[in-house]
Amino acid sequence: MAVHFLHTSDWHLGQFFHHHEREYEHTEFLNWLLTQIKSKQPNALLIAGDIFDVVNxxxxxxxxxxxxLTDAHVLAPHMQTLMIAGNHDSGYRIEQVEPFLDRFNAKAVGVIGKTAEQKLDLDKLLVPIYDSAQNIVAWCLTLPYLRSAEITGLNEHSSDNQSAVAYLHQQLIAEAKARKQPDQALILMSHAHMQGGETSDSERPIVVGNEEALSTALFDEVIDYVALGHLHKPQQVGQPHIRYSGSPIPLSFSELNYKHQVLEVRIDPLQADAQRFQYESLLIPRTVELLRIRCELSELITELNKLPKDEIAEVCARHFLEIEYISDAPPPIDLRQQIEQALPANRYRLLRIARRFQNCENSNVQQSKIDLEPPTPEKLFLDLWEKMGYQPDPEVSQDFLQLLAEAQQELDQNKA
Structure with missing residues (x-):
């Protein structure tokens, strides 16, 4: 029996982009996704973490x-929605609404559970996927973002992060093998940074001990598909069946050329290898563009005059624009006024104006800019570290992020 599902991740609902909310863009994406669900009627929708942009x-x-979730259940009552927590999410928070999720054929796995004997709760992590006749067509191995405090110290095989991650994968895959029937597929859904994955500048670093990126060697060959979340660029990692779906909208200017998509996947375990796994990229329409103008200062106003001029009534639907101009000489005092006058009215949201200095002696480009986004805890720490006279140290930075993640975990537990 074939299983048919959609793979998406990194929605980051609630994100603010240079102080501008993205609710309109997310609403347009979710409406588009509902249309896909209505027409395709998949067995399951997999959301591989970072559902929200912040833990609260x-x-x-x-x-x-x-x-x-309510609308999706109306359109496809038999479809299961399976979600895992990412590093931006509070695992405890997304699990708190379990009674509500049950009513809409949805399930959230936020944290690694333990039994009364303090062993891994494999039943919680292994979720059956059914067809419309209630036959099990696949098992989904759900692995939310793995925080150190949740996975270390279970036994002698999990004394540190690296061994704990390996032990967890081994135990979960072994249990899945024991339950799997020949006509059932195995799907592993995980929120992690895998070795070889291409990053953007909007992904918050995930730190697991001193080894951030995980190896695809963790995935046994019996796994038919690995549905990954965390990296925002759609990509395969190593093999065609190990994939990041990517984020549905660009979350930074480094992602403006990404082809955002949802992956439609079909797996028939009884077919030969060539026909066993099929996928299609469903490209998501972009409702708000991210535009960047980079040019010499002398060309800037000319470039702005080339921009389309049709007005967009709703502010939340206007395109984002950043400007970087190159000039060794000081800019005119009224440069911002000139830029605002040249910009078409009611079409763009100007986020940033940056000046780049061309160093003729060594041909390097130096940049001077004002970034209006609020600083992250990591940036505040690193700024203070340098002000105290210390040199940048990657290990210190990783240790700080580890402590920050553990503090956030403790805060989430106290709130739960």
């Missing part, structure tokens, strides 16, 4: 998710 999301972001 705004009520409007939570409403977006729950309204989507």
């Amino acid at each position: 999301p705004a009520s409007s972001a939570q409403k977006q998710l729950y309204q989507f």
